[in-house]
Amino acid sequence: MQFVLTLLLLVVVALVTSSPIRLQAEDSHIISAGPKFNHVARLSKGNKAIFTINTEKDGEHPVCLRYGSNTAGHLLVKANGHVQSPIRFVSNSNYLCSNATLRTGINSLVLESQEGPIDLDYIDVHGASPVNERGATLPYLEYEAEDATHNGKVIGPDRTYMSLPSEASGRRAVQIQGSGQFVEFTLKKATNAIVVRFSIPDTPDGSGNVVQLNVLSSSGDILAKLELTSKHSWAYGGFPFSKHPNEGSPHHFYDESRGLLNKRVEANEKIRLVPSGSDLVYTIDLIDTYDVPSPYKKPDQFFTVTDFGADPTGQRDSTNAFFGAINKATETGKGVWIPEGNFAVSQRFQVNKIVIRGAGPWYSTVFATQAYGIGFFGNWAPNPSQNVELYDFSIIGQTQIRIDSQIDSGVGGAYSNSLVQNLWIEHTKCGMWLDGPFDGFHIVGLTIRNVYADGINFHKGVTNSVVKQSIFRNLGDDALAMWAEQEPNRNNEFSYNTIQVPLLANGVAIYGGESNKATNIYVADTICEGGGLQASNRFGARLLSGETILADSTIVRCGAPNRWNTGHNGAVWFWSLDGPIDQKVTVRNLDILDSSFAGGTFWGSQSSSIHFSDVSIDKAPYAFEVESVTGQAYFTNVVAKNIEKTGIHSCQPNFKFVMESGCSGWNSTSC
Template identity: 45%
Template sequence: METTTRPIPRRWLAAVLGAALACTGAATAVARTAGIAHAATAAHSPLAARSPLAVAGRGAIVPFTELEAEAARTNGTVIGPDRTYTSLPSEASGRSAVKLDAAGQYVEFTLTQPANAVTVRYSLPDNAAGTGITAPMELSADGTRLKDLSFTSKYGWFYGSYPFTNSPGDKPHHFYDETRALFGKTLPAGAKVRITLPSTAATPSATVDVADFEQVAAPVTQPADSLAVTDYGADPSGAADSTSAFQKAVDAGKAQGKTVWIPQGTFRLTDHVVVDQVTLRGAGPWYSVLTGRSSTDRTRAAGIYGKYVSGGGYSGQIRPQEAGGPSRNVTLKDFAILGEITERIDEDQVNGLGGAMSDSTVDNLWIQHTKVGAWMDGPMDNFHIKNSRILDQTADGVNFHWGVTNSSVENTFLRNTGDDGLAMWADTKTNAGDTFKNNTVVAPILANNIAIYGGKDISVTDNVVADTLTNGGGIHVGNRFSGVGPGNGTDVSGTFTLARNTTIRAGNTDIGWPFPIGAIWFDARASAIDKATIKVTDTDILDSSYSAIMFVSGTTKGVEFNNVNIDGTGTFAMQFNDPASASFTNVTAKHLGFTEPVYSCLGSQLSLTQGAGNSGWNSKLPATYCGEWPKPNYDHNGTDPTPPPTSPPPSPTENLAKGRPVTASGSVDQYVPEKAVDGDATSYWESTNNAFPQWLTVDLGATRSVGRVVLKLPPATAWGARTQTLSVLGSTDGSSFGELLASKSYRFDPATGNTATVTLPAGTGTRYLRIRVTANTGWPAAQFSEVEAYTS
């Protein structure tokens, strides 16, 4: 391998990555326990305002009542609904919010339940330096001022494609943040709580998305015979660094078999506190708060970590006190970690929770403004997170990484994560027997609400997910990312149970692909998904941004859909980009956004077995739609779906292969086939070493006339000149290939752009274009940074 030209491998490689309207109605309350339908806010989309907290029996039981700003009384401007990546309303709950841009503009919520506290989700503009704006907002009730809320944008506004930057530029995203406040008294139902922009001196505008009102209980009292961190020197004022005091207290708690108590206060930590065989408990997440970050080492910040396992999932430097894991018999309960992380640097261990903790429980924690809420590096067993809130992360909400077994996340509310909301990643050591159950995951800014990368016998049940933004869907199962595959025994296997889940406004565009992603989707790019039975049962797929169900990248088999309700899509009910074998019983679809319900160009490579009770999507089978991607249509209230688009013939300068589905005989590490069609000449595909012949096949989507193929390698001078011997093959069905051009040697030289042009015989037509390589003088594998196809 030519490591001098390669970037550091990263788990998040996928991210190579209104009219003004015065709303004077009362706010609509939604809560998981109430089962109240949320009012529609857009006349053209009756499904657009479904609330993820109004699904009876599914999702997290939350302690708050959620009120949407766009359904409240306001003299501001309602923005949205809009699902377009990088637009301000696209990241809002329900895809709409209220913008205040003049002094005195407000949003006024009418309480439906008594409350003494509120959490407000909002957005402020960034500043020119990318460090954010902080501005006061007035909070009042029934005309009486309560206090000021501090809104800030220092934790938001990322730019560009992955890896993101905080410097203002293109593709702005991650706009929203959350702040919380206790009122100091209980307000009754019917009270009118107003958030007002008092002035535009500090900020030109403020956008209010949603307010969560709750009745916070009195603080928990210190348990008998417990050790208080203040007894060891911890400072509840937050002025002094309490890291050492916390560590001494938890070590003493382990030695004496006693609970360690965090009293009311804000405690500043500048590094991890390492826990083992101890209970660490606070007075409640509104009262006992951990915060802080080192001023000299930005890789160190407040966090509670278990001990790492030697040779385990974390490959970075482990301090002596963090070794010797996994930690065991740890309980973390009733406190908050409100971090100070404003950027995303994947190598930094600045997560809320981390390391390895077996036989351990996390209960009623509030984790906000860390990189990942809980990044757990195994091997570890029997670890459980429950009854918690994870908000405003720069990366994942929770990730079970590397050999996490028999563990779960349950009854937890997640919103505004910077990557997957909940993830399991079987990176070189399989995850097994894990469960995500009764969680609510809203507005992940990148990737999926829930994602399972490899693993065995996994359950995802009774969850509600909503408002995917880009590069992901609502629920995802895939053989993808490094360390996931049959060579490690970490690929998808056993029984996967995806049951009683609800997706709302899930799926969206992928900035690296020319086609969108479905609400529930499967990706077999690293290896075929063919060792598991995947059961998708009793599931509601509502108001999907594009398709409801999608298969892509490689071959997926063994998926069983039973009792699935598809209600509202932007495009198709089913989207098959790559070969799939699946069965469908009682799968119904209505309110589709496109006249053709099934997308597939696969012909006989698509195997759909139908049981009883299917309707709304299968009437034209085996015929399917194979054409240009339609624009999404969310007008499902009596308007005809979008008709198939008419496609002009491609121009001679159009690269027919860019962004198309691609497969290969093999690949190494992150140098996957998609790199050869991503339009970026600096990234590349590399086949399995020392295993010629090797091939790469691009699906052009339909039979096209191809006059020339341009092959590229990265232009960097670090690449030495080389000659690759190759032939060109074609196919109309993806299985039977014929030779279009005989084998020949082609020179790639950085001095001339590292490019070779292959001219095909006149009149060559093919849908599947395959480049077959038998030799390479520079490396024992096939290598291409781009495979481009043109009509002439």
């Protein structure tokens, strides 16, 4: 009776609060579950549904569940990895409520059936907020330097490959030199932390300069002293590039520096960036301002790495202490806690059936003392790690150039039935390189920047895994890739991710595989040999099959030149290099803006099953461009405007554009 009264009270509380955000169960990430049918998701014992929730304040939020079940049972509930009160259900269809403690910003909510089966219809979350429709719901505000007050020099716009402005966000930046020059930003929201994207010149030998940038308040007080270095930027020569300036062809110009401010700066106040102690030219691209929460607290039943001898000052190597804590936690079924501090490590950590947490990525940092070979790795396939959870810390490498023979990722290996949330990864070769086969990996809320190859790559045989609400910038290869080499990737999803300035290759690439999709993406400024989105049969991948979906996304200033010749590709790119694209590819509800070349390009041998609908192309030399390919593509409600040359540029008479209803603005042709 007491339990029933409690549930009724919670229902009343939920009903009198503001309108909830309703999340459909079939749209959640379902792991190890039965089929979705009639708009419900069936969970048997051990199956789970993972929801992504955005809130504007910390605290308890009523979560109400509509379900149906023929038996009584309960759901284990975890919010951001923390166990909440279980939801107990009875036989029949019903609507139950409980509370979950959520954070400001992006949260994961896991519902795991402990008996089952139970059919989930939807959850209502009170006090939640909608997420951005395209791209990640960002935890910061971004300010472009060229839009700020300054007494420096604006460079750009210029999309010429290997020019300094071409790699800037929006293809413009501001240069300042000496303590008398500045860039000043007026804040739209309060902040206590900052990221500065910058470029400074390299040294003649390629070893890199180190300088200081002062962050000042409007009264001239120093809020932070940021170290800027060119050690992790400037690459030369041919692929995969070097640190030798005498090889020419410089690129990869920018890096970032971040820091907590020594006091909070309120909205409408100003922040000024001023060079300190150097006459080098500082090129400022942008800043991101954060309102970073207080450090998270250590949960019960966690071993702290400092209890095993880890040094939070970073002066002594903490590798053995981390091994000790991980081994002890694995033996006892407890977790590992990384407290506030900077922890120097020199080896990778293999993890399995473990939870590792930090105080937050601005507070708990694991950093490398050598160029390669750190990170948190699952077991290698075909025996992937299981039930790994990583939360709330940073992984900072010391990599300065791409060496493909090196295993060098912030997170790597293979993970099934696992979750990674709110990690910040920089200066490794890859953010996450994941080798399947494995199943059911949930990745949410990551920041991956300034790496030398892929942001995240699902490589061979990855199934039912997702990347959501994550942020990528300044990547040396595809920001997000699915590469179905040897074994097909199946039923994976990249959704609600923000991608800026991939320096080589694509924003999102799906190389073969079965029934994969990329949706609700925002991608801007591809630089070389890359589109905003690509679906292709390349790199020996198992050919595209099922239905591949590219949908509900915005693509800005994308399309790029080829390094080797005068070729180029469009903002959306299809390449049937290793075999025909003869299974359905759906391209739906895209906004393609200010493309460097065509809105879409078709390369390869034969493509016959690409279907465009509800696509807008605004400003491009061509709406579509065809290289050496035969076949046809289908178009419904595809509208182009501000086309600078012709609608279709094609010298391939055996590739047909089948225009169905609602197409306009791109009827002209050229060869």
